Amino acid sequence: MDKEKLSNVLEELGFTHGEAVIYLSLLRIGESKVGPIIKDSRISRSKVYDILERLIQKGVASKISKNNILFYQTLSPKMLFNYIKEKENKLKEEENILKKIIPELVLFLPKRDIDIKIYHGIEGFKSMIERTVNELKKSDTYYAFGISKTNEQMTRYANKIYLTQKSKKFKAKSIFDELGAYKIKERQNKLHEIKILPKGQITPALFTIYQDVVGIHLIVEDNIVSIVIKNKDISKSFIANFEAMWKISHRA
Numbered sequence: 001m002d003k004e005k006l007s008n009v010l011e012e013l014g015f016t017h018g019e020a021v022i023y024l025s026l027l028r029i030g031e032s033k034v035g036p037i038i039k040d041s042r043i044s045r046s047k048v049y050d051i052l053e054r055l056i057q058k059g060v061a062s063k064i065s066k067n068n069i070l071f072y073q074t075l076s077p078k079m080l081f082n083y084i085k086e087k088e089n090k091l092k093e094e095e096n097i098l099k100k101i102i103p104e105l106v107l108f109l110p111k112r113d114i115d116i117k118i119y120h121g122i123e124g125f126k127s128m129i130e131r132t133v134n135e136l137k138k139s140d141t142y143y144a145f146g147i148s149k150t151n152e153q154m155t156r157y158a159n160k161i162y163l164t165q166k167s168k169k170f171k172a173k174s175i176f177d178e179l180g181a182y183k184i185k186e187r188q189n190k191l192h193e194i195k196i197l198p199k200g201q202i203t204p205a206l207f208t209i210y211q212d213v214v215g216i217h218l219i220v221e222d223n224i225v226s227i228v229i230k231n232k233d234i235s236k237s238f239i240a241n242f243e244a245m246w247k248i249s250h251r252a
Helices: 003-012 017-029 034-041 045-057 079-106 121-135 152-163 181-187 232-248
Strands: 061-066 069-074 115-120 141-146 171-176 192-196 206-210 213-220 223-230
Touching: 003 017, 017 034, 017 045, 017 069, 034 045, 034 069, 045 061, 115 121, 121 152, 121 206, 121 213, 121 223, 141 232, 171 232, 206 232, 213 232
Parallel strands: 141 171, 171 192
Antiparallel strands: 061 069, 115 223, 141 206, 206 213, 213 223
């Protein structure tokens, strides 16, 4: 791996460009005064001292005075593991702090009667499924309607809803159209009621409802788009429509 690639890797680990260049120069030169480091790295004297001090603070370099002249050297490259570990510990501390203040930060959000979020792609769909799984409670019923036009990834992650029923004990009701009926077997369980729409009625979009949350999910040119609306009245309206379709559908 050449110098430039090594420098890029160090930058990905959290070094600045200057720190990466100086570190590699010092690694090649060995114990050295500032002059050779400046010559090799081509970084100005005014910046080199500051960068060297930052490398020392990172725990990857050291300095020693000999006859009132400062000499610098890198520590073993294995010390980079300690540097990464310290970063991990710092991030964990910051994560714990953030978890404590998130509830207070949420209180600053404006109160809205309607909250709309749009999720794009498989990562967005996964996030939406995770949100759903986390919010569902034992007293809830999860409604799903349509489910014909999906792809393999969408089907796999959507199944997570039904896999969690055993532990969370919430009920589910689904209405498949005839094109989505092949998915019935993998989703059937004691808490999940399933019906099929009358023949010829096809719904390419997937609609989901739970609590006061409505989801509209569609494959658009191989891209998954999910529109999630949080509103009590809209949720009630969708459930009413679902129950109307439930009456005209037949058991799987």
